[in-house]
Amino acid sequence: MTSVLLIAERDDQGEISQSTLQGITAANTLTNANVTVAVVGDAAGSASTLAVNKVITISAISAADNGIYERVTDEVAALVSSTAPDVVILSKTDFGSVVGARLAFRIDAGFAADCIEISKSSDSVSVTRPVYGGSALAEYEIASSPAVLTLRAGAYEPTNDDGTPEVESFSSEATAEQHASVSDTILEAREGVRLEDADFVVGGGRGLGGPEPFSVLTDLANVLGGAVGASRAACDAGWIDHSHQIGLTGKSVSPDVYIAVGISGASQHMAGCSSSRAIVAINKDSDSNIFKEARFGVVGDWEKVLPAFIETVRELRA
Numbered sequence: 001m002t003s004v005l006l007i008a009e010r011d012d013q014g015e016i017s018q019s020t021l022q023g024i025t026a027a028n029t030l031t032n033a034n035v036t037v038a039v040v041g042d043a044a045g046s047a048s049t050l051a052v053n054k055v056i057t058i059s060a061i062s063a064a065d066n067g068i069y070e071r072v073t074d075e076v077a078a079l080v081s082s083t084a085p086d087v088v089i090l091s092k093t094d095f096g097s098v099v100g101a102r103l104a105f106r107i108d109a110g111f112a113a114d115c116i117e118i119s120k121s122s123d124s125v126s127v128t129r130p131v132y133g134g135s136a137l138a139e140y141e142i143a144s145s146p147a148v149l150t151l152r153a154g155a156y157e158p159t160n161d162d163g164t165p166e167v168e169s170f171s172s173e174a175t176a177e178q179h180a181s182v183s184d185t186i187l188e189a190r191e192g193v194r195l196e197d198a199d200f201v202v203g204g205g206r207g208l209g210g211p212e213p214f215s216v217l218t219d220l221a222n223v224l225g226g227a228v229g230a231s232r233a234a235c236d237a238g239w240i241d242h243s244h245q246i247g248l249t250g251k252s253v254s255p256d257v258y259i260a261v262g263i264s265g266a267s268q269h270m271a272g273c274s275s276s277r278a279i280v281a282i283n284k285d286s287d288s289n290i291f292k293e294a295r296f297g298v299v300g301d302w303e304k305v306l307p308a309f310i311e312t313v314r315e316l317r318a
C-alpha cells in the first residue's frame, strides 16, 4: 500500500485550504493510497473531518507560527523520519515551495515542484510538470523514498467528501529551541475568491497603460465570480499589488478560463497560467505571442473591446 503524507495548509478562516483538498484527491489517485494529513497546530475546524485515514497534528507549533518555515521544516522532517511515507505532498504555495524544498534537502529525497499529475509504480513515483513557460510538459520519475513534491493549484479537483480520520498528535524535540515567533499577522484585504482558487481569472498587463483600468478588470472578474491577476510588468509599475502577479516569479493558476488583457504572453508569464483550461486574449498586436497560447482571441484595443465584452457576459449570466 502506498503511504502518502500530505502537509496541510489553512485558509484565512482557519479552515483546510482548497489546495490541500486538491492534494487529497491527488493522493487518492495513487495505488491503494493510505493518506495521512499533517496539520500545524490543532485539528480545529474541517481538519478533523477530512476524508483520509489519519490526521496528525504538529502540536509543538501553534497555527499562528506556521509562517516560521524553519520550525515547520524541523517538525515535518522529524515526522517524515518517524512515519516513513512513500510520498510527501505539499501545495505549490509560498509555504509549500519553501518547506518542500528544504524538507527534501534535509532528508536527502528527490523533489519535484509544480506538478500537475502524479502516479506511482512499484518502485518510483512519476510526475508531470509544465516546463519552458508551459510550452511543454516534462515527465520525471523520482526513485527516492519518500518522493517530495508540490502540486499546482487547480491541477486536481478538491475533494468534497467528509470522513472520520484517526487524530494523533506529534511533537519532536526539534523545535525545543525556539528561534523566532510570529508577533503579528496582517491579512491582505481581498474581496471575492482567492486568485489560486478562482475558476475565472482576468489578468491585466502593461497594455492597460496605468492602474485605473484594473477597476474595469475587477468589474469583469466580479461578473464572472472570478479574481484579478496581473503580469509582472503591471505589478512592477505599481499599478496593482505583487500578490496578484502570475508567472514564474508569481502565482500559478489553473482556472477554467484565463482572460489576458494587454499581456504579451512572455514565457515567464505563461509559466503561471499555461495550464488554464482555456485562454482568451485581448491584445491590439496580432503578432503578440499570447495569440499562440490562446484558444480565443480578439485583436483590438482593450478600451473598445472590454466594455462590450463585459456587457455581453453580464447579459449571458443574467
Ligand SMILES: Cc1cc2nc3c(=O)[nH]c(=O)nc-3n(C[C@H](O)[C@H](O)[C@H](O)COP(=O)(O)OP(=O)(O)OC[C@H]3O[C@@H](n4cnc5c(N)ncnc54)[C@H](O)[C@@H]3O)c2cc1C
Residues within 6 Å of the ligand: 204, 205, 206, 207, 208, 230, 231, 232, 233, 234, 245, 246, 247, 248, 249, 250, 251, 261, 262, 263, 264, 265, 266, 267, 268, 269, 272, 282, 283, 284, 285, 288, 300, 301, 302, 303
Ligand atoms: C527571471 C524573470 C522572471 C519573470 N517573472 C515573471 C512573472 O512571474 N510574471 C510575468 O508576468 N512576467 C515575468 N517576467 C517578465 C516577463 O519577461 C515580461 O517582461 C512581462 O511578462 C511582460 O508583461 P506584459 O505582457 O504586461 O508587458 P508587455 O510585454 O510590454 O506587453 C504588453 C502588451 O500589451 C499590448 N497592448 C498595448 N496596448 C494595448 C491596448 N490598448 N489594448 C490591447 N493590448 C494592448 C501590447 O501589444 C503588448 O502585447 C519575468 C522576467 C524574468 C527575466
